[in-house]
Amino acid sequence: MSTSTIEQLVNQPYKHGFVTDIESDTAAKGLSEQTIRFISAKKAEPDWLLQFRLKAYQHWLTLTAPEWPNVNYPAIDFQNISYYSAPKQKKTLKSMDEVDPELLKTFEKLGVPMNERAALAGVAVDVIFDSVSVATTYKQKLADVGIIFCSISEAVREHPELVKKYMGSVVPVKDNFYAALNSAVFTDGSFCFIPKGVKCPMELSTYFRINTQDSGQFERTLIIAEERASVSYLEGCTAPKFDTNQLHAAVVELVALDYADIKYSTVQNWYAGDEKGVGGIYNFVTKRGLCKGVHSRISWTQVETGSAITWKYPSCVLRGDHSVGEFYSVALTNHKQQADTGTKMIHIGKNTRSTIVSKGISAGGSNNSYRGLVRIAPTASGARNYSQCDSMLIGQQCSANTFPYIEVRNPTSQVEHEATTSKIGEDQLFYFQQRGIGAEEAVSMIINGFCKDVFQQLPMEFAVEATKLLGLKLEGSVG
Amino acid sequence: MINSGAKVILEIRGLTASVAGVSILKGIDLTVRAGEVHAIMGPNGSGKSTLAKVLAGHPAYEVTGGTVLFEGKDLLALASEVRAQAGLFLGFQYPVEIPGVTNSAFLRLAYNTVQSGRGKEELDPLEFDDHVRETMKLLEMSPEFLDRSVNDGFSGGEKKRNEILQMALLEPHLAILDETDSGLDIDALRVVASGVNHLITPDNACVLVTHYQRLLNYITPDYVHVMESGRIIKTADKSLALELEARGYDWLLNEKLDS
Numbered sequence: 001m002s003t004s005t006i007e008q009l010v011n012q013p014y015k016h017g018f019v020t021d022i023e024s025d026t027a028a029k030g031l032s033e034q035t036i037r038f039i040s041a042k043k044a045e046p047d048w049l050l051q052f053r054l055k056a057y058q059h060w061l062t063l064t065a066p067e068w069p070n071v072n073y074p075a076i077d078f079q080n081i082s083y084y085s086a087p088k089q090k091k092t093l094k095s096m097d098e099v100d101p102e103l104l105k106t107f108e109k110l111g112v113p114m115n116e117r118a119a120l121a122g123v124a125v126d127v128i129f130d131s132v133s134v135a136t137t138y139k140q141k142l143a144d145v146g147i148i149f150c151s152i153s154e155a156v157r158e159h160p161e162l163v164k165k166y167m168g169s170v171v172p173v174k175d176n177f178y179a180a181l182n183s184a185v186f187t188d189g190s191f192c193f194i195p196k197g198v199k200c201p202m203e204l205s206t207y208f209r210i211n212t213q214d215s216g217q218f219e220r221t222l223i224i225a226e227e228r229a230s231v232s233y234l235e236g237c238t239a240p241k242f243d244t245n246q247l248h249a250a251v252v253e254l255v256a257l258d259y260a261d262i263k264y265s266t267v268q269n270w271y272a273g274d275e276k277g278v279g280g281i282y283n284f285v286t287k288r289g290l291c292k293g294v295h296s297r298i299s300w301t302q303v304e305t306g307s308a309i310t311w312k313y314p315s316c317v318l319r320g321d322h323s324v325g326e327f328y329s330v331a332l333t334n335h336k337q338q339a340d341t342g343t344k345m346i347h348i349g350k351n352t353r354s355t356i357v358s359k360g361i362s363a364g365g366s367n368n369s370y371r372g373l374v375r376i377a378p379t380a381s382g383a384r385n386y387s388q389c390d391s392m393l394i395g396q397q398c399s400a401n402t403f404p405y406i407e408v409r410n411p412t413s414q415v416e417h418e419a420t421t422s423k424i425g426e427d428q429l430f431y432f433q434q435r436g437i438g439a440e441e442a443v444s445m446i447i448n449g450f451c452k453d454v455f456q457q458l459p460m461e462f463a464v465e466a467t468k469l470l471g472l473k474l475e476g477s478v479g
Numbered sequence: 480m481i482n483s484g485a486k487v488i489l490e491i492r493g494l495t496a497s498v499a500g501v502s503i504l505k506g507i508d509l510t511v512r513a514g515e516v517h518a519i520m521g522p523n524g525s526g527k528s529t530l531a532k533v534l535a536g537h538p539a540y541e542v543t544g545g546t547v548l549f550e551g552k553d554l555l556a557l558a559s560e561v562r563a564q565a566g567l568f569l570g571f572q573y574p575v576e577i578p579g580v581t582n583s584a585f586l587r588l589a590y591n592t593v594q595s596g597r598g599k600e601e602l603d604p605l606e607f608d609d610h611v612r613e614t615m616k617l618l619e620m621s622p623e624f625l626d627r628s629v630n631d632g633f634s635g636g637e638k639k640r641n642e643i644l645q646m647a648l649l650e651p652h653l654a655i656l657d658e659t660d661s662g663l664d665i666d667a668l669r670v671v672a673s674g675v676n677h678l679i680t681p682d683n684a685c686v687l688v689t690h691y692q693r694l695l696n697y698i699t700p701d702y703v704h705v706m707e708s709g710r711i712i713k714t715a716d717k718s719l720a721l722e723l724e725a726r727g728y729d730w731l732l733n734e735k736l737d738s
Binding site for chain 2: 422426427428431432433434435436437438439441446448449450451452
């Protein structure tokens with residue numbers, strides 16, 4: 001028992017590792033100006049977007065991959081990746097009935113509700129398969145209240161003025177290495193626009209699936225909530241098992257105007273590689289929200305369980321006075337997984353507030369780091385931040401690190417940081433067992449207790465899924 | 480209460496055990512019948528707590544020889560959670576803290592798991608809440624304990640009360656209480672002891688592991704055993720505890736050397 005039980009509990013096979021046999025239209029490997037022109041032409045994009053891409057590409061060429069994260073991996077050969085892969089389809093889809101049945105089956109297997117008639121789930125879904133969006137549900141119902149929810153390619157065609165105005169306004173093309181790469185080669189993603197005064201009547205959700213080996217996924221999500229609008233948005237991700245690493249370099253931009261409220265929740269379950277660390281997704285993602293208006297609020301909730309390497313810092317720029325930024329995170333790593341994740345809260349407006357609650361769980365031989373920045377600008381009078389970073393270790397071989405950066409340039413502000421490290425040990429498990437409770441149930445109860453503050457922030461169905469997911473991930477890891 | 484015809488609950492024969500390769504128990508023999516209260520005393524390091532943990536199935540200890548029958552079943556072949564479900568309870572000397580897990584959720588899960596393991600009915604959260612509040616009165620515990628994390632931030636006395644609360648809920652056939660009196664002030668000791676007395680019936684049994692005889696002023700043992708270097712070196716009635724209180728352990732150890 002003991003440690004070996006803990007290890008068994010963490011070693012649960014990945015359920016979503018199958019490959020869909022579907023004919024796809026995949027670009028030759030390699031990245032050049034030609035590749036970018038190819039992607040842009042494939043998508044029949046307007047010239048301004050091509051120029052946006054080329055500018056990003058030119059800048060990307062001058063950059064090198066960041067080396068500061070606390071993760072190790074061999075240098076990525078960017079010429080050995082295919083930058084475009086799409087399931088072959090002959091024409092634009094008018095309804096779900098026209099979607100390739102193989103694809104529908106895939107998402108059924110993954111438990112993603114794509115059938116609009118199965119309205120029970122009550123969640124509008126946009127599904128991204130490799131490089132393209134294959135289906136968006138509940139579109140009409142949302143359009144009735146003025147909400148635009150579609151793929152970003154469609155938004156470029158149908159609402160170019162909105163895309164042009166906001167894309168790159170939160171994460172500029174020159175922001176960082178992977179954001180520049182994404183800006184150059186992004187293929188699809190979700191677009192969401194909530195007009196003034198509208199509360200989105202349902203959860204919006206995007207489901208990302210990488211299917212093709214050696215293809216990268218570079219999606220771009222843009223969410224805009226106008227004055228007094230509000231939306232809750234969910235993102236789910238899975239990928240098949242391959243013994244090579246796939247690159248996922250997404251950019252997510254959120255814009256909240258006066259009194260707007262955006263809640264963005266992620267349950268990330270990309271393939272994490274096997275127990276020896278072979279294969280798995282490199283998840284190098286730039287997510288940032290701009291609280292542009294007064295009293296606006298952006299809340300990030302993430303449950304990160306997958307990916308071989310996670311490098312991700314969902315951030316809030318609190319520009320509007322009295323705006324609020326929140327970050328609730330559970331990051332679980334097992335085997336050889338590495339995660340360097342956290343957030344940035346940039347306080348610019350007066351009386352801005354931010355809350356950071358980060359829960360890192362490391363098992364197996366994994367390495368889990370929290371990295372966070374709280375910056376209070378000279379203009380941010382009365383700003384407040386509260387950060388809590390807790391780490392939990394399971395077993396003897398894993399590690400956890402916390403790297404908090406705090407920069408305060410306004411004397412009227414208040415910043416609090418708390419951190420703890422704990423360990424699920426033999427004695428804790430024995431205590432449960434002596435009360436009749438088996439080790440697996442004990443670990444799940446301890447972990448759920450540890451993550452409670454974060455799970456409470458998730459929409460209900462997601463919270464249930466996240467709880468189960470952590471249980472599965474840890475199954476067999478306790479002995 | 481001694482009744483030599485009563486059912487045998489625990490029968491230990493020649494039990495030896497080690498931790499990290501160091502031999503701690505060197506041949507324990509002990510029989511406990513229904514209705515009996517046994518006290519196991521002895522100096523620090525004599526193996527009293529090890530015996531308690533080995534019986535409960537702590538993973539750090541390796542059984543190297545001997546047999547243990549629990550109500551006729553081979554106890555050592557059972558996983559520790561199964562031992563608990565079968566009716567063996569260990570009151571911990573140092574109950575662990577479990578931050579984030581509420582006491583009420585923990586108690587309910589433990590209760591229901593043990594109930595279902597015995598083929599008995601489980602209680603839903605509302606029924607359980609009534610049941611646990613009633614039981615807490617026995618130990619003069621405030622209901623606010625239910626909303627706190629398990630043992631987290633509890634004082635020493637609160638932790639021990641929480642142990643006896645669990646004993647009351649799980650209705651063990653054999654309760655082994657490891658140094659339950661340590662860290663208790665006199666009032667807490669009285670409450671805890673009266674709780675334990677209340678739970679002892681002719682159908683179950685209790686083994687008290689204790690360094691001092693203080694607890695035995697409140698809970699009267701039928702037998703007192705003295706352990707030393709991994710063996711039981713003397714067994715007598717409760718008067719032995721008083722003698723130990725007055726004379727310490729040394730005379731007994733010396734007597735053993737002489738014999």
